[in-house]
Amino acid sequence: MSGELAMRGATALAGKQPAQMPPPGGLTREQKAAIVLSALGEEQVRQVMERLEEHEVRTFARAMSALRKVPVETLGRVAAEFAGELGKPGQMQGGTGPARAFLARFMDEAAVGRIMAEVEGGSTRSVWEKLSAAPDDALAAYLARERPQTAAVILSRLDAEKAAAVVARMGPEKARDIVTRMARAPRLDDAVLDAVGEALERDFLAAMEAQGQGASGPAAMIGAMLNNLSMDLSASLLEHLKATDEALAAQVQKMLFTFExxxxxxxxxxxxxxxxxxxxxxxxxxxxxxxxxxxxxxxxxxxxxxxxxxxxxxxxxxxxxxxxxxxxxxxxxxxxxxxxxxxxxxxxxxxxxxxxxxxxxxxx
CATH class of the missing domain: 1.10.220.30 (Flagellar motor switch protein FliG, alpha-alpha superhelical domain)
Structure with missing residues (x-):
């Protein structure tokens, strides 16, 4: 069976509903696709994986990591014509460990590590990515209201250039206090980082996105779209936007990046x-x-x-x-x-x- 045919089959089967589905509440389409891929032979999976973008591999890794033990009956119902490719044991073992080992068969160690770090990092990682895309002035104003130790911990999670840009927009005294504390910022456990991430999402990022300034706000979405259009069409649409919503057009303008x-x-x-x-x-x-x-x-x-x-x-x-x-x-x-x-x-x-x-x- 060719890799292309295997991919089509996995995609089609991903939409079928098995009679008995773990975990309670049913399997997601991504989890079903992960089950099918896991049941295929190594060479067939390699052909499929080579056709996937890295973000698609990341989706697969998340789905497989969310699975635990999948009964062979469920495997049969989900995989259908792929039943002959199922392993001999009565169960397929899921989890982050098997997901990492599975990816290692088809990707180099660095790529596996990068993907699994994001998968295991969960939603908090996306918070730091959103924070890196937030306007420097807005982030500086938000952190200036926080305790210096809290601001130091948050800035220490960002890359050096972003942190420097934010600190540069603070008052000299506040900046000195935060930078001094960054040198002594403690290493926090995952539970504390999760709590910090949730607070940032709730108190800062949600407000930014509501105003169209966040990484997933309307300005960012329109800007990303215009960046992928021809220059003439992009310019025409931006002019139309200026006539209807000048403030939004100004935000979109900042999101654009052209050849010039x-x-x-x-x-x-x-x-x-x-x-x-x-x-x-x-x-x-x-x-x-x-x-x-x-x-x-x-x-x-x-x-x-x-x-x-x-x-x-x-x-x-x-x-x-x-x-x-x-x-x-x-x-x-x-x-x-x-x-x-x-x-x-x-x-x-x-x-x-x-x-x-x-x-x-x-x-x-």
């Missing part, structure tokens, strides 16, 4: 990282269009290449034949998405924003 933003909103090291992470064919197509439409972007990108690489890219660009404008626009959009991915992963950072009306720091 690469040299404007990134430091030189960030620009270089984006170039390195971009496939040469994509870079050439993006530059071909930019030569006519965005010459300043072309200049900035070449300024961040080594002399040897720059000369090679120019030669390849000159030798390039005609391409469709849509191909070039897609290439520019892909470079923008690459930059966004590197920003989200913390590998690069946006330049600090200068508030409207504020003076820039003097250069010395």
């Amino acid at each position: 933003d690469i040299p404007v909103r990134l430091e030189p090291l960030g620009i270089q990282a984006v170039i390195r992470a971009t496939d040469t064919d994509v870079l050439l197509k993006a530059l071909k269009l930019a030569r006519d439409r965005q010459p300043e972007v072309v200049e900035a990108l070449f300024a961040n290449m080594s002399k040897r690489v720059g000369e090679q890219v120019r030669e390849d660009l000159d030798a390039m034949g005609p391409i469709r404008a849509r191909e070039a626009e897609d290439a520019q959009a892909e470079m923008a998405r690459t930059a966004q991915r590197l920003i989200r992963s913390g590998e690069i950072a946006l330049k600090p924003e200068v508030e409207e009306g504020a003076e820039e720091e003097p250069m010395i």
